[in-house]
Amino acid sequence: MPELPEVETVMRGLDAKLTNRVITAASLNRPDLRWPIPAGFAAALTGATVTGFRRRGKYMFMRLNTGASVLIHLGMSGRMIIDAPFALHEHLTLETNEGCRIGFVDPRRFGALDLIATNDEDTHRLVAGLGPEPLGNEFNAPMLLEALTGRKNPIKAALLDQTLVAGIGNIYASEALFRAGISPRRLAGQLGAKRVDRLVPAIKTTLTEAIAAGGSSLRDYVQPSGELGYFQHAWKVYDRAGEFCERCPQLPACSGIRRIVQTGRASFYCPQTQG
DNA sequence: CTTTAAGCCTGCAGGC
DNA sequence: TGCCTGCAGGCTTAAA
16 A cells, blocks of 8 residues: 555665666566556666656656656555565566666556656646645645635545545545544534644654655665565554554543544544544 | 546455 | 455546
């Protein structure tokens, strides 16, 4: 479940291994993931020098000295492996002039790879409609309050709408709402300025801390297994149904963290501290 | 316009 | 042990 912090961490790991290196070989092992991968994809990478990376929401872009950019989306199960044995479901393999081997592995194939002719990646159909970056200045309380006005779905569902704000997924939606003390069941249009004022910094802090955890845990972001970017998470409510949240006294009166399903997705929250 | 359900795909956990 | 079912989730498309 790569969300913004995981994508950011994976991207930093790729940056450390690929930027300013030459891709000496690129092999695509199937013609499609979620969508067809354009003909000539591997050829466009081969021989190119990587000039840098950029992230937008849960998408990352690898920029090449040819003027083209490569869109990479990890989907649900996508991961990057470095100098690891060829893996099952390894759909793309890159080699650099320094002898580094990078594999893109995605069993469920919800991910995507695409070629963008220029470095103007925001014109791509998959990112053109995205909302603001949650860690940017454009994402602030007045903006969010305005965007939520009139919305009738629960705030948890609204936060998953990538056109509202880009990069929040199912896990960090629950985490941010816990931090803000807001129930995931509250209707998005009914938050009011006070709760929105808490929610915006809660989102920023939650994401920033997760990125920091990824950055500090491992040198070059590479696990011993060769897997890139994942790290020990310390989720406060996600997947912790029945446990006591950190704000609750551990008393029999407290029922603990609850799991509910909203629009088909699991949400976790503490009924005692989230209104 | 907003919101929801289905579908894509595979691995894994749980039940029998 | 092994089969079967259901669930997990990001994102799009279709439909309400």
